[in-house]
Amino acid sequence: MKLIRRRWMAAFGLTLTTAACGTSGTTGAGERASLIKRAPLPENEFTAKEIEATLDNLIAEINKGSIEPMQMAVLLKALGGFFTPITTGANRAMGELGVTGNVVGPSGQGSDQQQRAEAQGEQIQQAVADGAEGIGVSPFGDAIAADIDAAVADGAAVVTLDTDAKDSTRSIYVGTISESAGVTAGQTLLALLPPSPGTVVIHGNADPSWVDGLNRMLGARGVLEEADYTVVVRQIAWGPAGQVDDIEWMKAQIETADPPVVGLLGLHDISYRCAMATEAAGAPELPVVAFDFDPKTVEYMRRGLIEATHTQRQYYAGYLVPYILYGIKTIGLEATQASLAPQMSDDSRLNVGLDVVRWNKVDQYNAFLDSIGASQ
Incomplete structure (x- = not known):
């Protein structure tokens, strides 16, 4: 010990200290402490x-x-x-x-x-x-x-x-909840796709040792396959070297897949790599949906290369x-x-x-995060 x-x-x-702004606490003998009251947040x-x-x-x-x-x-x-x-x-x-x-x-x-x-x-x-x-x-x-x-x-x-x-x-x-998050992300992309047939690229996790990542991917894939799209999954590769590999793999799919690629879905905080792949393949018009609110994701949203992202x-x-x-x-x-x-x-x-943030709502979402003191 x-x-x-x-x-x-x-x-x-280690210093455990009593938080200064609490509204509850002890009172004199026989008296009831104040009721707990939450600090109101601005409506948004x-x-x-x-x-x-x-x-x-x-x-x-x-x-x-x-x-x-x-x-x-x-x-x-x-x-x-x-x-x-x-x-x-x-x-x-x-x-x-x-x-x-x-x-x-x-x-x-x-x-x-x-x-x-x-x-x-x-x-x-x-x-x-x-x-x-x-x-x-x-x-x-x-x-x-x-x-x-x-x-x-x-x-x-x-x-x-x-x-x-x-x-x-x-x-x-x-x-x-990973599977329901994947379902939501799949539905967001589905609304942007042309009628099937077509191939959708998912940038996510297929490794069963990472259960949450797998469940998120399975939720998204289920939505898209049920709508009769062909789904191919790029196993996410972390790190700088992984970025190069991810982009090259997705670029090759965009250039050669049959039926043709009609959209890309990223399920983790490096989802912006999907947009980088569309640029590399000369196909920036393909709809891309991302996950989390990484600054690079925001950058590609502002450029119109990512249609929406999902924050947790x-x-x-x-x-x-x-x-x-x-x-x-x-x-x-x-x-x-x-x-x-x-x-x-x-x-x-x-x-x-999840919050579903559209490309044209980036400033509003940043303002919301600022209003609750939660900017990353």
Whole structure:
């Protein structure tokens, strides 16, 4: 345990502090603490109204009981980039709840997935040792399932976000549901395609070892094949060298496929490579639909080479987790799940859904992200 503590303290200078803007808290003897109130967000066409309504329902149920102090920790795989809006949302929610807690990134221990998972497991152990009653974690895969199980056995509620550890005893997963996200992306492209026959290129994952990536691809492919298109899948290749390989492979498909390529669909944050392939093949008129909001994706959208992209509502994922942890502590898991029912895909997975951002709505979407403090 001393080794764990040294790593934690060295990596983060661990200081669990009470968030300053909380509206709940303790009062004098015999008095009830203030009700929990959320800070209102400006109305916008991208506001996730269904999530807002579900959260209001959860808070109403929490406010029927006693408002209690709580300590929690949110452990993320990173704090910048894709995880910046998650960090913003989680910190805001903890402030509104008035709980003691913080958001921390990886410890930096290890260079491969297994080593990072082991270091994250140590973070979970330390959070429990320091008194956390609730833990939100973006896991490095199912390798941390045993550490989650141990935390739950010690009395802590655990909620996963962004990625899941489905074989653990975590209470709820919060984030994008991969297959339904793929279905949505497939439907977005389908609306832009000419009548079949035609070939559609999917830039995604076909490797069964990455279950979420595979499920996203299968959801999209199912939509397009059901509409009688021929679908070819380019196995995504990460890194600079992978970009060259991806573009060349997709370019060759555009030039030689029979029936001809009529559209391209990218399912990850480097989806802009689909637009690069259409340029390389001299076919910039082909419709391209992307995923996530990488600056290069935005650049190609502004140029009219990507018709739409799908963003994963990271802010809402981060914002929901502290409220769910607090609900589990104060009203119990079953009552919390019942309050969240409109957003639950099944008994233990909450779907934050996607924002579909069209090429001509980039500025409006950036303004929305700025308004909630969630720009990447």
